[in-house]
Amino acid sequence: MTDHRTAIVTGGAKGIGRAVAIRLAADGFATAVIDLREEDTAATVSAIEAAGGLALGVGADVSNSEDVARAVATVVDRLGAPTVLVNNAGILRDNMLFKMTDGDWDSVLAVHLRGAFLMTREVQRHQVAAKWGRIVNLSSTSALGNRGQANYAAAKAGLQGFTKTIAIELGPFGVTANAIAPGFIATDMLRATADRLGITFEEFLDGAAKEIPVRRVGTPDDIAAAASFFCSEAAGYVSGQVLYVAGGPKA
Structure with a gap:
């Protein structure tokens, strides 16, 4: 028996x-x-580890079932059986519908939803x-629709339905399932968007902040705080919910 609970965070390398991952580790x-x-x-x-x-x-490639089985087995062997899972892994392949390729669609759905x-x-x-x-599960305000993101929006909306369904199925076993839908979060993933728009990353962030009621863009730590709550003992009666962390109700 281990004297701790084990959490898995996918897409945990950055952003x-x-x-x-750092917040959950700080939570014990x-x-x-x-x-x-x-x-x-x-x-x-x-x-x-430094903390x-x-x-x-x-x-692991989370869209590959053999990779997933191997990765989880490694976690069980090295850290103990996981009882917390944060599905965060994701990619962007933005394009307008008429220019979106089969690969653009399939790869985004594979990582986000199949993963x-x-x-x-x-x-x-x-x-x-x-x-x-x-x-x-990490959804997004894009689940409500976003120009140039038919693939991403479909995947993120799908995650909300997936979340609500597993909350129903796993609830009797003491397992909760919730989704976080971030709004505009300043991460390196958005640098490509700024480049595509022909503006600097800082200009992109400043422009976005003006459209957000709290007048700032979000940070990864804002999302980590929400995840910390959902993974806590205190959240045991909260399940099947989608929390929009977006700086205002516009989402």
């Missing part, structure tokens, strides 16, 4: 995933950081056995 979870390449997880793992936490980096399904299916058996678990 929101990194912030969530042994934290497995999964990303496509194990070497990319090193900075997050080092940050957790006195227990962490493990694992390389969350495969990871959840693999981890839930450990949660059910423990009669306790927390699942947090």
Whole structure:
């Protein structure tokens, strides 16, 4: 028996995933950081360990069922059976519908939606056995529709339906499932968007802030704070919810 609970955060090498992994480790979870390449997880793992936490980096393609099974088995072996899962892994392949390729569509749906399904299916058996678990899926305000993101919006909306369904199915086993829908969060993933618009990243952030009621853009730590709550004992009666963390009600 381990004397800690184990959490898995996918897409934990940087951005929101990194912030969530570091926060959960600070909350006392042994934290497995999964990303496509194990070497990319090193900075997050080092940050957790430097703060006195227990962490493990694992390389895996979350859209591949064999990779997922191997990754979770590694976590069980090294850190203990996972009872917390944060499905954060994601990619962008933005384009207008008439220019969007089959590959643009398939790759985004595979990582976001299939990835969350495969990871959840693999981890839930450990949660059910423990009669306790927390699942947090990263959706987005884009789930409500966003120009140039038909693939991403569909995936993020799908995650909301997925979340509500697993909340119903796993609730009797002491497992909650919730989704966080971030608004505009300043991460490196958005630098490509700024480049495409022909403006600097700083100009992009300043312009976005003017449209947000609290007059600032979000940070990965804003999302990590919400994930921390959903993964806590205090959130045991909160399940099947979608929390928009977007600086205002416009979302």
